[in-house]
Amino acid sequence: MTEHTKWERVSGNEEEAERIYRKSRSFLGDVWFRFRHKPTALCGFILVLILLVFCLAGPFFTPYTYSEQNNKMASIPPLLTVYPGPEEGSYLYITQGMKLIEVDNEGNLVRQLKKKKDDNAQKRTSFVWDDDTLVYLDYSRLPNTVLDKEGNRIEVSQKKWNHTYLLGTDQLGRDILTRLMYGTRISLMVAFIAALVNMVIGIAYGGISGYLGGRTDTIMMRIVDIISTIPLTLYVILIKMCLDDGLLSIIIALSSVYWVDMARVVRGEMLSLKNQEFVLAARTIGSSTKTILLNHLIPNAMGPILVTVTMLIPSAIFMEAFMSFIGIGIAPPMASLGTMCNDATETLRTNPYQLFLPALVICVIMFAFNFVGDGLRDALDPKLKK
Amino acid sequence: MNRQPPVLQVEGLTKHFPVSGHKVVHAVDDVSFSVSRGKTLGLVGESGCGKSSCARTIIRIYEPTAGRILLDGEEISTLNQKQLLPYRKKMQMIFQDPYASLNARMTVHDIIAEPLRAHRVCSSRQEENEMVSDMLARVGLNKEHANRYAHEFSGGQRQRVGIARALILKPELVICDEPISALDVSIQAQVVNMLRHFQEELALTYLFIAHDLSMVRYVSDDVGVMYLGQLVEKCEADEIYRHPLHPYTVGLLSSIPVPNPRMAKAREKSGLEGDLPSPIDPPAGCRFHTRCPYATEQCRQEMPQLKEASSGHFVACHRIFNR
Known part of the structure; x- marks a missing residue:
């Protein structure tokens, strides 16, 4: 009785034993299997x-073309150093060409300000903000900065990600x-x-x-x-x-x-x-x-x-x-x-x-x-x- | 009855391979034999004696240097590969290594169907499928195996695929180049019995190359012994085991292990000594004289010819005929 429980005859015929159950994997399937089990690959x-x-x-989702140039927006980096502007929520970015660009709160480049007068003696340049407001760019010492309403240098700058040109622009804009x-x-x-x-x-x-x-x-x-x-x-x-x-x-x-x-x-x-x-x-x-x-x-x-x-x-x-x-x-x-x-x-x-x-x-x-x-x-x- | 020409007749077949330095390897030298329909000729000899080169020259993978190969009485040694195509259908080969002889990138179906496609035997895909599954069944594999790759099979199963590939065109002559030496003993018997079964069923003629003498005795009607590219003895299978004449054959036979140790002890110790000389520069005279215990001055100078010593028993040895 005990023998019977320990050793039992396996049912099934020879043909059954010869059968292959594993799914056949083609050569390419095999390669893919090994390839995807290697993390670096x-x-x-x-x-x-x-x-x-x-x-x-990518090019379908971008508003720009590879050849479109915009000289006003040349060489703008992806990470902007901005100073607060005259209005709430507006910021100013100083370009390498000593121009001022208005930047909004999200980091969009709004416009380039029009230059009014360059005062060489005081080492400052005035830009037209709107009809009756001027903003001043001070380059008397480095770093160049923007003056606030009282005419003091704003030493505190902020970093903002460029939202208009995500990775910035080249020297031709x-x-x-x-x-x-x-x-x-x-x-x-x-x-x-x-x-x-x-x-x-x-x-x-x-x-x-x-x-x-x-x-x-x-x-x-x-x-x-x-x-x-x-x-x-x-x-x-x-x-x-x-x-x-x-x-x-x-x-x-x-x-x-x-x-x-x-x-x-x-x-x-x-x-x-x-x-x-x-x-x-x-x-x-x-x-x-x-x-x-x-x-x-x-x-x-x-x-x-x-x-x-x-x-x-x-x-x-x-x-x-x-x-x-x-x-x-x-x-x-x-x-x-x-x-x-x-x-x-x-x-x-x-x-x-x-x-x-x-x-x-x-x-x-x-x-x-x-x-x-x-x-x-x-x-x-x-x-x-x- | 004997009017019919032998299926395979080889006359003075010679194959030399050029090697660097303007030397040649004398792989096969002046070998002649014939195999009649439905018979098996066993070709034995130690490694490097030119058995496989002989087979490959007969099936025209190698170009013969000299000699004639007659298949069904028709000369095929001078045909080019294109003219040879219809004759390829009549002769097929089973290879030694079941791992190397099947393309790893092809399914079993494609492997077996390759001869059919090469000779445009089947007019439709369905006919091809039928022939392949029929062949699979005959070599003892099932239909589901057709879509698998060779690496999924055991050695014995692979060799069955190789046999199926060789037999699907229903050839007359099958050259078996050591078909069982890469298999283990239990599988060897299965494969050999299958080959014998097919021989009866399809009236096949075999050229069976092996170095396992006991297996050759089992399958062959006639046996040829090769040494260093030359045929040194040829006769009926039983005769060669009962009355070996050439000292090399005697040496080979004494190397078969005997199961009974008492008999083994009693047996004359005449094992072969030394190595096979280089086929690039084979010894003058009898090629076996460097290892022969009975070598004389005549053996060193004069090459013995294959001559009939007794009825149907050919041997190339001076000693036999000088007695």
Whole structure:
């Protein structure tokens, strides 16, 4: 009796035991599973998504365009130092050009006051507030300040967030936030297209070289060696100089050069894969070369290819920013992160935010893509399977 | 009855691989044999003796350096890959490593259907599905397995998928390149029995490559022993186990473990010593003379030819014919 309770015959037949209950997970599903369990990778991926929304949907929500200039509102920082104005709830902001701008309680820039007279002796400038009120800007000693009704310097300033231009304006009075959106858009577009073109060229070149092997491989790889002995930056600049300014030429310049790394990666993969038994099996079956390449070799080489592409995107972004920075990239007034940095270097001491904001965005993009690439590499490595 | 040409006939097959420094690896050297319909030829030899190279040359993954390969009496060694396509349907291969021989990015269905697609056998998707599920059932897998990936299966199940892929075109000749050596013993028996069952059912001809001599005895009608790229002995399976002639065969057979320790002790100790010489620079004369206990001056200088020692028993050894 006791035996019976302890040991009971399991019901069910053999077929039942052979059955697989676990849901089948495809290769991509498997990769996604491992990818989203890595915090840095997921973080990078979310950042990329946010950046995409920022640069694609953002421009629809901003009242400004990337090229609209407003000289009255040039170089206004995101955080304003304001002094109380003559009326309750009104504030005055002193621009770098010694002008006064009325700011309301929420931080909206209302108007620029009209200058009436510059009194050099007393080192003060009068501005028209309304028909019978004047306000004075005192520049007798630093910091410059506004005088109250009794003519005393108001030493107490307040900080207010700029509500009209959330991230301030550049030296031509263009909204930096809007320009960042367009700049990110350009940078990502250049990077994605360049990466895609590089991927296609690299896979085709490396695939042919690796699959055919022998002398073809030797010749094709020596060509790659020659191309890569000269710094790629130099090529890009030379190609760029020969072409017109503009987005297309920058994409051509980037994508005609950066495929060499991809070609090397793909070739290496092909060399190791083409002698694997499943490829030999496909050959004994009689599958065409096209089938072997597209169904067997490239899908199995996809891991390193994807990693190389995601690592290529940040370098393309950086290259575009660099070219725009040295002045051979995107033509003004089109915004690019590089041109924005370049424009800001002149006024770096007075308006550091104009440089730091685009630089920060470049950093975020690079971080995001590097994290994604890193995560992909781990996720695509079947040896790390859990 | 014997008018029919053998399914596979190999004459003087040679495969040399060039290596750096203008040297060649003599992987397969002047190998000749034939397999008649419905029979199994077992090819044995230690690692590196050229068994797999021989198989891969026959199935034309490697280009033969010299020699003729006749499939159903038709010469296929000189055809290019395009002309070869209709013949590929007649010969298929089962690979050694069930892990490496299945593409990890394809479902079992796609793997098994690949030969059908390559040869445009099926006119519709439905026909393809039917053929694949029929084949799956015949190798002992169920229909639900078709949409799974190879990595979800055990070694034995994977090898079944490999067999299904090889047999779906109903070939005449199947080259089994050590199909069981990567499996554990209990699965080996299952797979071998399945292969035998298919041989009866589909009248298949096997070229069965292995280094497990007892398994070869079980499956083969004839056995060929290879050493350093050459065929050194060839005869019926039972004959080779009862009367091995070539000293290398004797050495190989004595390496089979015997379950009874008393018998093992009583058995003559004639295990092979030394390593396989380099196939880049094979020894002159008889290639086995460096390890042969009976080697003479003649063996060092003159290469023995494969000759009939008794009815149907061929051997390449001076010692046998000088007696």
